[in-house]
Amino acid sequence: MSDAAGTPAPGAPVLEIRGVTKAFGEREVLRGIDLSVREHEAIALIGASGSGKSTLLRCIDLLEEIDDGDVLLDGEVITDPAVSPVAVRRRLGLVFQAYNLFPHLTALQNVVLGETRAQGIGRREAEERGRELLRRFGLEGREDDRPDGLSGGQQQRVAIARAFSGRPRVMLLDEVTSALDPELVGEVLAAVRDLKDEGMTMLIATHEMSFAREVADQVAFLHDGRIAELGSPEQVLGQPRNAETQRFLSRLLEAGRA
Amino acid sequence: MSDTAVISDRRLERQAAKRRRARRGQAIAIGSSVLVLGGLAALVLTSPGWPVVRETFFSWTIFKDSFPEVLEGFWLDVKLFVIIEMAVLAIGLALALLKISRNPALFPLRMLATVFVDLFRGVPSILLIFLIGFGVPALQLEGLPTDPVVLGAIALTLAYSGYVAEVYRAGIRSIHRGQRDAALAIGLTEGQALRHVILPQALRRISAPLLNDFVALQKEVALISILGPLEAFRIAQIVQYKTFNFTPLIAAALLYLLVTVPLARVVDRIGGPEGVVR
Numbered sequence: 001m002s003d004a005a006g007t008p009a010p011g012a013p014v015l016e017i018r019g020v021t022k023a024f025g026e027r028e029v030l031r032g033i034d035l036s037v038r039e040h041e042a043i044a045l046i047g048a049s050g051s052g053k054s055t056l057l058r059c060i061d062l063l064e065e066i067d068d069g070d071v072l073l074d075g076e077v078i079t080d081p082a083v084s085p086v087a088v089r090r091r092l093g094l095v096f097q098a099y100n101l102f103p104h105l106t107a108l109q110n111v112v113l114g115e116t117r118a119q120g121i122g123r124r125e126a127e128e129r130g131r132e133l134l135r136r137f138g139l140e141g142r143e144d145d146r147p148d149g150l151s152g153g154q155q156q157r158v159a160i161a162r163a164f165s166g167r168p169r170v171m172l173l174d175e176v177t178s179a180l181d182p183e184l185v186g187e188v189l190a191a192v193r194d195l196k197d198e199g200m201t202m203l204i205a206t207h208e209m210s211f212a213r214e215v216a217d218q219v220a221f222l223h224d225g226r227i228a229e230l231g232s233p234e235q236v237l238g239q240p241r242n243a244e245t246q247r248f249l250s251r252l253l254e255a256g257r258a
Numbered sequence: 259m260s261d262t263a264v265i266s267d268r269r270l271e272r273q274a275a276k277r278r279r280a281r282r283g284q285a286i287a288i289g290s291s292v293l294v295l296g297g298l299a300a301l302v303l304t305s306p307g308w309p310v311v312r313e314t315f316f317s318w319t320i321f322k323d324s325f326p327e328v329l330e331g332f333w334l335d336v337k338l339f340v341i342i343e344m345a346v347l348a349i350g351l352a353l354a355l356l357k358i359s360r361n362p363a364l365f366p367l368r369m370l371a372t373v374f375v376d377l378f379r380g381v382p383s384i385l386l387i388f389l390i391g392f393g394v395p396a397l398q399l400e401g402l403p404t405d406p407v408v409l410g411a412i413a414l415t416l417a418y419s420g421y422v423a424e425v426y427r428a429g430i431r432s433i434h435r436g437q438r439d440a441a442l443a444i445g446l447t448e449g450q451a452l453r454h455v456i457l458p459q460a461l462r463r464i465s466a467p468l469l470n471d472f473v474a475l476q477k478e479v480a481l482i483s484i485l486g487p488l489e490a491f492r493i494a495q496i497v498q499y500k501t502f503n504f505t506p507l508i509a510a511a512l513l514y515l516l517v518t519v520p521l522a523r524v525v526d527r528i529g530g531p532e533g534v535v536r
Binding site: 058061063085086089090092093094096098100101102103104113114117118119162163165166 | 436437439440441442443444445446447450454455458459462
Protein backbone atom coordinates (compact mmCIF):
# COMPACT_ATOMS: atom_id res chain seq x y z
CA MET A 1 0.00 0.00 0.00
CA SER A 2 2.59 2.55 1.07
CA ASP A 3 5.06 3.98 -1.38
CA ALA A 4 8.05 3.76 0.87
CA ALA A 5 9.02 2.35 4.23
CA GLY A 6 7.59 4.28 7.16
CA THR A 7 4.73 6.74 6.91
CA PRO A 8 4.46 7.98 3.35
CA ALA A 9 4.90 11.71 2.85
CA PRO A 10 1.90 13.77 1.64
CA GLY A 11 1.62 13.99 -2.13
CA ALA A 12 -0.86 15.46 -4.61
CA PRO A 13 -4.34 16.59 -3.48
CA VAL A 14 -6.84 13.73 -3.33
CA LEU A 15 -9.80 15.53 -1.83
CA GLU A 16 -10.48 19.17 -2.58
CA ILE A 17 -13.30 21.13 -1.02
CA ARG A 18 -14.01 24.44 -2.76
CA GLY A 19 -16.40 27.05 -1.43
CA VAL A 20 -18.86 24.48 -0.09
CA THR A 21 -22.01 25.84 1.55
CA LYS A 22 -24.86 23.93 3.11
CA ALA A 23 -27.97 25.17 4.89
CA PHE A 24 -30.72 23.21 6.61
CA GLY A 25 -33.71 25.46 6.04
CA GLU A 26 -32.77 28.83 7.47
CA ARG A 27 -29.78 27.51 9.36
CA GLU A 28 -26.53 27.94 7.43
CA VAL A 29 -24.20 25.24 8.68
CA LEU A 30 -21.38 25.54 6.14
CA ARG A 31 -20.71 29.04 4.80
CA GLY A 32 -17.93 28.45 2.33
CA ILE A 33 -15.44 25.73 3.18
CA ASP A 34 -12.13 25.50 1.36
CA LEU A 35 -9.89 22.62 2.28
CA SER A 36 -7.58 20.30 0.46
CA VAL A 37 -6.39 16.89 1.66
CA ARG A 38 -3.30 15.53 -0.03
CA GLU A 39 -2.43 11.90 -0.61
CA HIS A 40 -1.35 10.12 2.62
CA GLU A 41 -2.25 13.22 4.59
CA ALA A 42 -4.40 13.23 7.71
CA ILE A 43 -6.22 16.43 8.55
CA ALA A 44 -7.89 16.77 11.93
CA LEU A 45 -11.09 18.76 11.84
CA ILE A 46 -11.71 20.42 15.19
CA GLY A 47 -14.39 22.77 16.38
CA ALA A 48 -17.24 23.12 18.85
CA SER A 49 -20.23 20.76 18.75
CA GLY A 50 -22.56 21.97 16.03
CA SER A 51 -19.83 23.77 14.13
CA GLY A 52 -20.55 21.63 11.07
CA LYS A 53 -17.85 18.96 11.23
CA SER A 54 -20.31 16.07 10.74
CA THR A 55 -22.22 17.95 8.08
CA LEU A 56 -19.05 18.56 6.10
CA LEU A 57 -18.14 14.86 6.20
CA ARG A 58 -21.68 13.85 5.24
CA CYS A 59 -21.60 16.33 2.35
CA ILE A 60 -18.31 14.86 1.09
CA ASP A 61 -19.81 11.34 1.22
CA LEU A 62 -22.84 12.69 -0.65
CA LEU A 63 -25.22 11.77 2.15
CA GLU A 64 -26.21 15.44 2.12
CA GLU A 65 -26.52 17.58 -0.99
CA ILE A 66 -24.44 20.76 -0.89
CA ASP A 67 -25.93 24.11 -1.90
CA ASP A 68 -22.90 25.74 -3.49
CA GLY A 69 -19.27 24.99 -4.26
CA ASP A 70 -17.68 21.73 -5.32
CA VAL A 71 -15.97 18.71 -3.89
CA LEU A 72 -13.30 17.02 -6.00
CA LEU A 73 -12.01 13.49 -5.55
CA ASP A 74 -8.85 12.77 -7.53
CA GLY A 75 -9.63 15.81 -9.65
CA GLU A 76 -13.17 14.72 -10.47
CA VAL A 77 -16.08 16.92 -9.35
CA ILE A 78 -18.10 14.45 -7.29
CA THR A 79 -20.79 16.94 -6.31
CA ASP A 80 -21.84 17.28 -9.95
CA PRO A 81 -25.47 16.11 -10.13
CA ALA A 82 -24.51 13.96 -13.13
CA VAL A 83 -22.08 11.89 -11.05
CA SER A 84 -23.46 8.69 -9.51
CA PRO A 85 -23.29 9.03 -5.73
CA VAL A 86 -23.04 5.25 -5.37
CA ALA A 87 -19.84 5.10 -7.41
CA VAL A 88 -18.37 7.98 -5.38
CA ARG A 89 -19.23 6.43 -2.03
CA ARG A 90 -17.47 3.24 -3.12
CA ARG A 91 -14.26 5.28 -3.26
CA LEU A 92 -14.77 6.83 0.19
CA GLY A 93 -14.97 5.32 3.66
CA LEU A 94 -17.10 7.00 6.31
CA VAL A 95 -17.04 5.98 9.98
CA PHE A 96 -19.87 7.25 12.14
CA GLN A 97 -19.83 8.53 15.70
CA ALA A 98 -22.52 6.01 16.72
CA TYR A 99 -20.85 3.13 14.77
CA ASN A 100 -24.08 2.40 12.82
CA LEU A 101 -23.22 -1.28 12.53
CA PHE A 102 -25.91 -3.51 11.07
CA PRO A 103 -27.35 -5.20 14.18
CA HIS A 104 -28.77 -8.20 12.31
CA LEU A 105 -25.37 -9.14 10.88
CA THR A 106 -22.27 -10.55 12.56
CA ALA A 107 -19.03 -8.58 12.74
CA LEU A 108 -17.70 -10.46 9.72
CA GLN A 109 -20.92 -10.02 7.74
CA ASN A 110 -20.83 -6.29 8.47
CA VAL A 111 -17.43 -6.10 6.84
CA VAL A 112 -18.21 -8.49 3.99
CA LEU A 113 -21.52 -6.93 2.89
CA GLY A 114 -19.90 -3.94 1.17
CA GLU A 115 -17.15 -6.06 -0.37
CA THR A 116 -19.55 -8.53 -2.00
CA ARG A 117 -22.41 -6.17 -2.90
CA ALA A 118 -20.65 -2.87 -3.59
CA GLN A 119 -17.14 -3.90 -4.60
CA GLY A 120 -18.15 -7.04 -6.45
CA ILE A 121 -15.70 -9.34 -4.70
CA GLY A 122 -16.54 -13.05 -4.51
CA ARG A 123 -17.92 -14.30 -1.21
CA ARG A 124 -15.00 -16.53 -0.35
CA GLU A 125 -12.36 -13.92 -1.07
CA ALA A 126 -14.39 -11.24 0.70
CA GLU A 127 -14.68 -13.40 3.82
CA GLU A 128 -11.00 -14.12 3.78
CA ARG A 129 -10.21 -10.43 3.51
CA GLY A 130 -12.85 -9.61 6.13
CA ARG A 131 -11.31 -12.01 8.62
CA GLU A 132 -7.90 -10.57 7.97
CA LEU A 133 -9.16 -7.03 8.50
CA LEU A 134 -10.87 -7.97 11.76
CA ARG A 135 -7.67 -9.66 12.90
CA ARG A 136 -5.72 -6.56 11.99
CA PHE A 137 -7.95 -4.43 14.21
CA GLY A 138 -7.69 -6.87 17.12
CA LEU A 139 -11.03 -8.59 16.63
CA GLU A 140 -9.88 -12.14 16.03
CA GLY A 141 -12.42 -14.56 17.54
CA ARG A 142 -15.19 -11.96 17.32
CA GLU A 143 -16.07 -12.62 13.67
CA ASP A 144 -19.36 -14.32 14.45
CA ASP A 145 -20.51 -11.96 17.22
CA ARG A 146 -23.39 -9.60 16.63
CA PRO A 147 -22.81 -5.93 17.38
CA ASP A 148 -24.85 -6.06 20.61
CA GLY A 149 -22.42 -8.67 21.92
CA LEU A 150 -19.45 -6.36 21.42
CA SER A 151 -18.16 -3.45 23.48
CA GLY A 152 -18.36 0.05 22.07
CA GLY A 153 -14.67 0.01 21.24
CA GLN A 154 -14.99 -3.31 19.45
CA GLN A 155 -18.04 -2.10 17.54
CA GLN A 156 -16.22 1.00 16.38
CA ARG A 157 -13.25 -1.08 15.27
CA VAL A 158 -15.61 -3.30 13.25
CA ALA A 159 -17.03 -0.09 11.75
CA ILE A 160 -13.53 1.07 10.84
CA ALA A 161 -12.78 -2.31 9.26
CA ARG A 162 -16.06 -2.08 7.37
CA ALA A 163 -15.30 1.41 6.02
CA PHE A 164 -11.74 0.38 5.17
CA SER A 165 -12.75 -2.88 3.45
CA GLY A 166 -13.52 -1.07 0.18
CA ARG A 167 -9.92 0.23 0.05
CA PRO A 168 -11.15 3.83 -0.07
CA ARG A 169 -9.13 6.72 -1.46
CA VAL A 170 -10.03 8.79 1.59
CA MET A 171 -11.44 7.84 4.96
CA LEU A 172 -13.76 10.25 6.72
CA LEU A 173 -13.93 9.74 10.48
CA ASP A 174 -16.76 11.45 12.30
CA GLU A 175 -15.86 11.76 16.00
CA VAL A 176 -15.25 8.05 16.19
CA THR A 177 -14.46 8.08 19.91
CA SER A 178 -17.16 10.47 21.16
CA ALA A 179 -19.67 7.75 22.01
CA LEU A 180 -17.11 5.61 23.85
CA ASP A 181 -16.36 5.11 27.52
CA PRO A 182 -13.00 6.72 28.27
CA GLU A 183 -11.18 3.41 28.77
CA LEU A 184 -12.20 2.26 25.28
CA VAL A 185 -10.97 5.35 23.42
CA GLY A 186 -7.39 4.14 23.18
CA GLU A 187 -8.10 0.96 21.23
CA VAL A 188 -10.06 2.86 18.59
CA LEU A 189 -7.41 5.54 18.27
CA ALA A 190 -4.83 2.78 17.84
CA ALA A 191 -6.83 1.50 14.87
CA VAL A 192 -6.85 4.99 13.32
CA ARG A 193 -3.13 5.33 13.96
CA ASP A 194 -2.67 2.02 12.18
CA LEU A 195 -4.45 3.40 9.10
CA LYS A 196 -2.33 6.52 9.21
CA ASP A 197 0.86 4.46 9.37
CA GLU A 198 -0.26 2.69 6.24
CA GLY A 199 -0.59 6.03 4.47
CA MET A 200 -4.36 6.28 4.38
CA THR A 201 -5.59 9.73 3.42
CA MET A 202 -7.94 10.88 6.15
CA LEU A 203 -10.19 13.68 7.26
CA ILE A 204 -10.75 13.22 10.98
CA ALA A 205 -13.39 15.16 12.88
CA THR A 206 -12.33 14.85 16.51
CA HIS A 207 -12.53 16.19 20.04
CA GLU A 208 -9.31 14.45 21.04
CA MET A 209 -6.72 17.20 20.82
CA SER A 210 -3.81 15.05 21.92
CA PHE A 211 -4.70 12.56 19.23
CA ALA A 212 -4.98 15.31 16.62
CA ARG A 213 -1.55 16.51 17.66
CA GLU A 214 -0.11 13.02 17.32
CA VAL A 215 -1.68 11.74 14.12
CA ALA A 216 -2.66 14.76 12.03
CA ASP A 217 -0.37 16.44 9.53
CA GLN A 218 -2.59 19.49 9.66
CA VAL A 219 -5.33 20.72 11.95
CA ALA A 220 -8.32 22.68 10.62
CA PHE A 221 -10.42 24.67 13.06
CA LEU A 222 -14.01 24.96 11.95
CA HIS A 223 -15.94 27.92 13.29
CA ASP A 224 -19.19 29.50 12.20
CA GLY A 225 -19.31 27.46 9.02
CA ARG A 226 -15.81 28.35 7.83
CA ILE A 227 -12.27 27.08 8.30
CA ALA A 228 -11.07 29.73 10.73
CA GLU A 229 -7.55 28.42 11.01
CA LEU A 230 -5.46 25.79 9.25
CA GLY A 231 -1.93 24.80 10.04
CA SER A 232 0.38 22.30 11.63
CA PRO A 233 -0.83 20.75 14.90
CA GLU A 234 1.97 22.52 16.77
CA GLN A 235 0.92 25.87 15.42
CA VAL A 236 -2.90 25.59 15.60
CA LEU A 237 -3.01 23.82 18.93
CA GLY A 238 0.14 25.42 20.39
CA GLN A 239 0.16 29.00 19.15
CA PRO A 240 -3.27 29.65 17.63
CA ARG A 241 -3.44 32.94 15.72
CA ASN A 242 -7.20 33.14 15.40
CA ALA A 243 -9.03 34.57 18.42
CA GLU A 244 -11.82 32.00 18.07
CA THR A 245 -9.32 29.14 18.04
CA GLN A 246 -7.75 30.53 21.19
CA ARG A 247 -11.15 30.80 22.88
CA PHE A 248 -12.10 27.24 21.81
CA LEU A 249 -8.83 25.75 23.05
CA SER A 250 -8.95 27.58 26.37
CA ARG A 251 -12.50 26.31 26.92
CA LEU A 252 -11.26 22.78 26.27
CA LEU A 253 -8.35 23.37 28.64
CA GLU A 254 -10.76 24.45 31.37
CA ALA A 255 -12.76 21.28 30.80
CA GLY A 256 -9.53 19.30 31.05
CA ARG A 257 -9.74 17.89 27.55
CA ALA A 258 -6.80 19.42 25.78
CA MET B 259 -24.19 -28.13 42.32
CA SER B 260 -22.37 -25.84 44.69
CA ASP B 261 -19.96 -26.56 47.48
CA THR B 262 -22.06 -26.85 50.62
CA ALA B 263 -19.10 -26.20 52.87
CA VAL B 264 -18.87 -22.54 51.80
CA ILE B 265 -22.58 -21.76 52.10
CA SER B 266 -23.21 -19.81 55.27
CA ASP B 267 -26.04 -20.61 57.69
CA ARG B 268 -27.58 -17.25 56.95
CA ARG B 269 -27.78 -18.12 53.29
CA LEU B 270 -29.31 -21.53 54.02
CA GLU B 271 -31.91 -19.87 56.20
CA ARG B 272 -32.80 -17.46 53.42
CA GLN B 273 -33.04 -20.29 50.89
CA ALA B 274 -35.34 -22.24 53.21
CA ALA B 275 -37.52 -19.16 53.73
CA LYS B 276 -37.72 -18.64 50.00
CA ARG B 277 -38.77 -22.24 49.45
CA ARG B 278 -41.44 -21.93 52.16
CA ARG B 279 -42.79 -18.81 50.51
CA ALA B 280 -42.91 -20.50 47.11
CA ARG B 281 -44.70 -23.56 48.56
CA ARG B 282 -47.24 -21.41 50.36
CA GLY B 283 -47.88 -19.43 47.18
CA GLN B 284 -48.49 -22.61 45.23
CA ALA B 285 -50.86 -23.99 47.84
CA ILE B 286 -52.88 -20.76 47.86
CA ALA B 287 -53.08 -20.70 44.06
CA ILE B 288 -54.30 -24.32 43.93
CA GLY B 289 -56.80 -23.83 46.72
CA SER B 290 -58.18 -20.66 45.19
CA SER B 291 -58.46 -22.27 41.77
CA VAL B 292 -60.35 -25.28 43.09
CA LEU B 293 -62.70 -23.00 44.98
CA VAL B 294 -63.45 -20.58 42.16
CA LEU B 295 -63.50 -22.97 39.20
CA GLY B 296 -65.22 -25.71 41.18
CA GLY B 297 -67.82 -23.20 42.37
CA LEU B 298 -68.48 -21.99 38.85
CA ALA B 299 -68.72 -25.57 37.55
CA ALA B 300 -71.11 -26.53 40.33
CA LEU B 301 -73.21 -23.45 39.65
CA VAL B 302 -73.48 -24.19 35.95
CA LEU B 303 -73.96 -27.94 36.24
CA THR B 304 -76.66 -27.71 38.92
CA SER B 305 -78.57 -24.87 37.32
CA PRO B 306 -82.01 -25.88 35.98
CA GLY B 307 -81.07 -24.88 32.39
CA TRP B 308 -77.88 -26.96 32.16
CA PRO B 309 -79.35 -30.16 30.67
CA VAL B 310 -80.84 -28.15 27.78
CA VAL B 311 -77.61 -26.25 27.25
CA ARG B 312 -75.62 -29.46 27.24
CA GLU B 313 -77.95 -31.13 24.80
CA THR B 314 -78.03 -28.13 22.44
CA PHE B 315 -74.34 -27.17 22.44
CA PHE B 316 -72.37 -30.13 23.70
CA SER B 317 -74.13 -33.24 22.45
CA TRP B 318 -71.51 -35.96 22.23
CA THR B 319 -73.39 -38.08 19.68
CA ILE B 320 -73.92 -35.15 17.32
CA PHE B 321 -70.32 -34.07 17.82
CA LYS B 322 -69.13 -37.55 16.89
CA ASP B 323 -71.37 -37.69 13.82
CA SER B 324 -70.63 -34.22 12.50
CA PHE B 325 -66.95 -33.84 13.32
CA PRO B 326 -65.49 -35.78 10.34
CA GLU B 327 -67.62 -33.75 7.96
CA VAL B 328 -66.68 -30.45 9.57
CA LEU B 329 -63.02 -31.46 9.62
CA GLU B 330 -63.17 -32.19 5.92
CA GLY B 331 -64.53 -28.71 5.33
CA PHE B 332 -61.81 -27.29 7.54
CA TRP B 333 -59.14 -28.42 5.09
CA LEU B 334 -60.55 -25.90 2.67
CA ASP B 335 -60.10 -23.23 5.34
CA VAL B 336 -56.51 -24.31 5.91
CA LYS B 337 -55.73 -24.29 2.20
CA LEU B 338 -57.39 -20.90 1.82
CA PHE B 339 -55.51 -19.16 4.55
CA VAL B 340 -52.15 -20.60 3.57
CA ILE B 341 -52.63 -19.35 0.02
CA ILE B 342 -54.12 -16.00 1.07
CA GLU B 343 -51.35 -15.40 3.62
CA MET B 344 -48.65 -15.96 1.01
CA ALA B 345 -50.37 -13.67 -1.48
CA VAL B 346 -50.91 -11.03 1.22
CA LEU B 347 -47.24 -11.13 2.26
CA ALA B 348 -46.10 -10.53 -1.32
CA ILE B 349 -48.70 -7.93 -2.33
CA GLY B 350 -48.46 -6.10 1.01
CA LEU B 351 -44.70 -5.78 0.59
CA ALA B 352 -45.06 -4.54 -2.97
CA LEU B 353 -47.59 -1.92 -1.86
CA ALA B 354 -45.40 -0.80 1.04
CA LEU B 355 -42.34 -0.45 -1.19
CA LEU B 356 -44.34 1.52 -3.72
CA LYS B 357 -45.59 3.85 -1.02
CA ILE B 358 -42.12 4.57 0.37
CA SER B 359 -40.32 4.85 -2.97
CA ARG B 360 -39.40 8.34 -4.10
CA ASN B 361 -38.84 7.47 -7.75
CA PRO B 362 -40.81 10.05 -9.78
CA ALA B 363 -41.48 7.47 -12.51
CA LEU B 364 -43.44 5.44 -9.97
CA PHE B 365 -45.65 8.38 -9.00
CA PRO B 366 -48.85 7.04 -10.63
CA LEU B 367 -48.30 3.58 -9.12
CA ARG B 368 -47.59 5.16 -5.75
CA MET B 369 -50.87 7.04 -5.97
CA LEU B 370 -52.72 3.84 -6.92
CA ALA B 371 -51.12 2.00 -4.02
CA THR B 372 -52.34 4.66 -1.60
CA VAL B 373 -55.86 4.48 -3.02
CA PHE B 374 -55.73 0.67 -2.92
CA VAL B 375 -54.75 0.58 0.73
CA ASP B 376 -57.33 3.20 1.77
CA LEU B 377 -60.07 1.53 -0.22
CA PHE B 378 -59.68 -2.09 0.73
CA ARG B 379 -58.69 -1.42 4.30
CA GLY B 380 -61.68 0.84 4.80
CA VAL B 381 -64.40 -1.49 3.51
CA PRO B 382 -65.88 -4.36 5.59
CA SER B 383 -64.43 -7.70 4.48
CA ILE B 384 -67.88 -9.23 4.22
CA LEU B 385 -68.96 -6.49 1.81
CA LEU B 386 -65.86 -7.06 -0.33
CA ILE B 387 -66.47 -10.82 -0.42
CA PHE B 388 -70.07 -10.27 -1.38
CA LEU B 389 -69.23 -7.66 -4.02
CA ILE B 390 -66.49 -9.70 -5.67
CA GLY B 391 -67.94 -13.15 -5.09
CA PHE B 392 -71.36 -12.36 -6.55
CA GLY B 393 -70.50 -9.25 -8.56
CA VAL B 394 -67.74 -10.61 -10.79
CA PRO B 395 -69.70 -13.68 -12.02
CA ALA B 396 -72.67 -11.37 -12.68
CA LEU B 397 -70.53 -9.56 -15.28
CA GLN B 398 -70.50 -12.78 -17.34
CA LEU B 399 -67.20 -11.77 -18.92
CA GLU B 400 -64.88 -14.29 -20.53
CA GLY B 401 -61.68 -15.10 -18.70
CA LEU B 402 -62.73 -13.86 -15.26
CA PRO B 403 -62.80 -16.47 -12.51
CA THR B 404 -66.22 -17.61 -11.39
CA ASP B 405 -65.23 -20.15 -8.73
CA PRO B 406 -66.51 -18.75 -5.43
CA VAL B 407 -63.49 -20.13 -3.57
CA VAL B 408 -61.12 -18.21 -5.87
CA LEU B 409 -63.21 -15.04 -5.75
CA GLY B 410 -63.53 -15.19 -1.97
CA ALA B 411 -59.78 -15.68 -1.67
CA ILE B 412 -59.18 -12.68 -3.94
CA ALA B 413 -61.50 -10.51 -1.83
CA LEU B 414 -59.76 -11.41 1.45
CA THR B 415 -56.35 -10.99 -0.17
CA LEU B 416 -57.26 -7.46 -1.24
CA ALA B 417 -58.58 -6.59 2.21
CA TYR B 418 -55.57 -7.91 4.11
CA SER B 419 -52.90 -6.69 1.70
CA GLY B 420 -53.90 -3.16 2.66
CA TYR B 421 -53.43 -3.89 6.36
CA VAL B 422 -50.19 -5.73 5.89
CA ALA B 423 -48.78 -3.02 3.61
CA GLU B 424 -49.17 -0.55 6.48
CA VAL B 425 -47.50 -2.95 8.90
CA TYR B 426 -44.54 -3.33 6.53
CA ARG B 427 -44.33 0.42 6.05
CA ALA B 428 -44.35 1.10 9.79
CA GLY B 429 -41.60 -1.50 10.21
CA ILE B 430 -39.43 0.01 7.49
CA ARG B 431 -39.88 3.51 8.87
CA SER B 432 -38.96 2.33 12.36
CA ILE B 433 -35.41 1.45 11.28
CA HIS B 434 -33.05 4.23 12.30
CA ARG B 435 -31.86 6.55 9.55
CA GLY B 436 -28.27 5.78 10.48
CA GLN B 437 -28.72 2.27 9.10
CA ARG B 438 -29.53 3.64 5.65
CA ASP B 439 -26.66 6.11 5.89
CA ALA B 440 -24.23 3.34 6.80
CA ALA B 441 -25.52 1.11 4.00
CA LEU B 442 -25.09 3.89 1.44
CA ALA B 443 -21.71 4.83 2.90
CA ILE B 444 -20.29 1.36 2.19
CA GLY B 445 -21.36 1.82 -1.42
CA LEU B 446 -24.69 0.01 -1.60
CA THR B 447 -27.43 1.32 -3.87
CA GLU B 448 -30.77 2.40 -2.34
CA GLY B 449 -32.25 -0.93 -3.43
CA GLN B 450 -29.41 -2.95 -1.92
CA ALA B 451 -29.65 -0.95 1.29
CA LEU B 452 -33.33 -1.78 1.49
CA ARG B 453 -32.88 -5.45 0.71
CA HIS B 454 -29.80 -6.26 2.78
CA VAL B 455 -30.00 -3.78 5.65
CA ILE B 456 -33.44 -2.20 6.16
CA LEU B 457 -35.87 -5.00 5.29
CA PRO B 458 -34.22 -7.80 7.31
CA GLN B 459 -34.38 -5.61 10.40
CA ALA B 460 -37.90 -4.37 9.66
CA LEU B 461 -39.22 -7.92 9.12
CA ARG B 462 -37.91 -9.01 12.49
CA ARG B 463 -39.57 -6.06 14.12
CA ILE B 464 -42.96 -6.58 12.49
CA SER B 465 -43.21 -10.36 12.76
CA ALA B 466 -45.48 -10.09 15.82
CA PRO B 467 -48.01 -7.61 14.36
CA LEU B 468 -47.87 -9.52 11.07
CA LEU B 469 -48.76 -12.83 12.71
CA ASN B 470 -51.42 -11.01 14.68
CA ASP B 471 -53.08 -10.00 11.41
CA PHE B 472 -52.85 -13.62 10.32
CA VAL B 473 -54.70 -14.78 13.42
CA ALA B 474 -57.49 -12.43 12.38
CA LEU B 475 -57.32 -13.64 8.78
CA GLN B 476 -57.59 -17.29 9.78
CA LYS B 477 -60.97 -16.57 11.36
CA GLU B 478 -62.22 -14.36 8.57
CA VAL B 479 -61.74 -17.14 6.03
CA ALA B 480 -65.11 -18.41 7.33
CA LEU B 481 -66.72 -15.34 5.77
CA ILE B 482 -66.14 -16.89 2.36
CA SER B 483 -68.91 -19.35 3.29
CA ILE B 484 -71.47 -16.71 2.29
CA LEU B 485 -70.50 -17.48 -1.30
CA GLY B 486 -71.38 -21.15 -0.78
CA PRO B 487 -68.09 -23.10 -0.56
CA LEU B 488 -68.32 -25.97 1.88
CA GLU B 489 -65.79 -24.94 4.47
CA ALA B 490 -65.98 -25.82 8.17
CA PHE B 491 -68.40 -23.12 9.28
CA ARG B 492 -70.73 -23.69 6.32
CA ILE B 493 -70.86 -27.46 6.88
CA ALA B 494 -71.43 -26.96 10.59
CA GLN B 495 -74.28 -24.61 9.76
CA ILE B 496 -75.86 -27.13 7.40
CA VAL B 497 -75.75 -29.87 10.03
CA GLN B 498 -77.16 -27.41 12.54
CA TYR B 499 -80.15 -26.68 10.25
CA LYS B 500 -80.81 -30.39 9.90
CA THR B 501 -80.47 -31.35 13.56
CA PHE B 502 -81.59 -28.15 15.29
CA ASN B 503 -78.48 -28.62 17.38
CA PHE B 504 -75.54 -26.22 17.73
CA THR B 505 -72.88 -28.79 18.57
CA PRO B 506 -71.45 -28.85 15.00
CA LEU B 507 -70.68 -25.15 15.36
CA ILE B 508 -68.80 -25.90 18.56
CA ALA B 509 -66.87 -28.56 16.62
CA ALA B 510 -65.98 -25.96 13.97
CA ALA B 511 -65.03 -23.45 16.67
CA LEU B 512 -62.64 -26.01 18.17
CA LEU B 513 -60.95 -26.44 14.81
CA TYR B 514 -60.45 -22.69 14.34
CA LEU B 515 -59.03 -22.50 17.86
CA LEU B 516 -56.68 -25.32 16.99
CA VAL B 517 -54.90 -23.09 14.48
CA THR B 518 -55.38 -19.63 15.97
CA VAL B 519 -54.31 -20.35 19.56
CA PRO B 520 -50.89 -21.82 18.71
CA LEU B 521 -50.26 -18.90 16.35
CA ALA B 522 -51.32 -16.43 19.04
CA ARG B 523 -48.84 -18.10 21.44
CA VAL B 524 -46.10 -17.64 18.87
CA VAL B 525 -47.07 -13.97 18.61
CA ASP B 526 -46.88 -13.62 22.40
CA ARG B 527 -43.43 -15.13 22.46
CA ILE B 528 -41.80 -13.11 19.70
CA GLY B 529 -43.65 -9.97 20.77
CA GLY B 530 -41.89 -10.06 24.12
CA PRO B 531 -38.82 -8.00 24.94
CA GLU B 532 -36.50 -10.88 24.06
CA GLY B 533 -37.80 -11.21 20.54
CA VAL B 534 -37.38 -7.56 19.68
CA VAL B 535 -34.14 -6.85 17.91
CA ARG B 536 -33.11 -3.31 18.67
